Amino acid sequence: MAANNASAAASKRGWYSHHQVAKSARTTTRTATTTCSSCSSSSSSSSSSSSSSSSSATTTSVRRRRGEIIVPKAIQRKAGSNYSETSIQFWKYQGLGNDFILVDNRESDAPKISPERAALLCDRNFGIGADGVIFAMPSPDPSKFDYKMTIYNSDGSEPEMCGNGIRCLARFVADLDKDQRGKKYNVSTLAGLIVPEVREDGQVAVDMGTPILNASNVPSTLKDCERSHEMTVDGEKWLANAVGMGNPHCVVYKKANGEMISDVYGLDLPKIGPIFEKHETFPAKTNTEFVQVVDKGRVKMRVWERGAGCTLACGTGACATVVAGVIEGHVDRKCVVELPGGPLEIEWREIDDKIIMTGPAEPTFEGTTALGV
């Protein structure tokens, strides 16, 4: 199988929530308290940022008491906009409800917004609200790339890649430059070269490259990527596949007793998601996809994202879902992944081992925001 050869060549290519209440940012550790509208429970997740940027330490976090949300004054002060400060223009784009603040950063090599400020801007109550901030950066090598994509998750951590995000980035630069439809963009990411094309019909088709199926490069300590392995989470045993799409993914189709997931919407993601995310078998933490098979060409998937929590869609997660599904014999190489935010078409080509992801990316609004203190 092509999967066996996958990604020897690919060097190691390496969280949100629309339900999110608030979060605090520290220099090295971030804590997010999240609640999910589909269930009443709340959970906390924390991550170490791969970003080298730092800010003054803030140890505040939102607490909840008998349904009451307690927001520390420090967060209220930091998140509030002060238009006497320097402000910048931003655009909001979304791909299947996975939404991002886009910044035109093509004039400077340094992102205009710090990871800590990005986390505050992503807050749905105290900021603009988004699953992440994406910067259109200058090309690191104009002979190879048109642009570079830098992205911060909603907790301020920096992932290697984002599938919905790269569709939004392509549509963003196409809109800014009034490019003809059909143009392909060579984008440099921490996962290597990724090539989105904004098609005539407005859909964006992306050459996502080849999946990483070498466990230590995912990175995962699960024995290998060629089959599923048992993982115990909150006392329950699941079967999981490790797949790398530049960023790490843990894909779950069934319980260890062989029982397939029959209702993804019945799972308590805010409870089990953070445990998968920080599971010892994924040393860089992980995104986790929970999958219900409809038939060989269609699955329903829900995701718990590293650094962003329960989101409406995850492009890299949809790709990893199909890769794991093919390996396990659950789906065909061409498969529609139905996410809470809508469907993504995924094809894992046998001929060159590459994955093509096709889906929408739309602008929602633009505005101006203070850069913060």
Ligand SMILES: N[C@@H](CCC[C@H](N)C(=O)O)C(=O)O
């Ligand atoms: N949370 C992810 C990065 C974002 C993934 C994304 N939403 C997608 O569409 O692929 C991570 O930390 O790896």
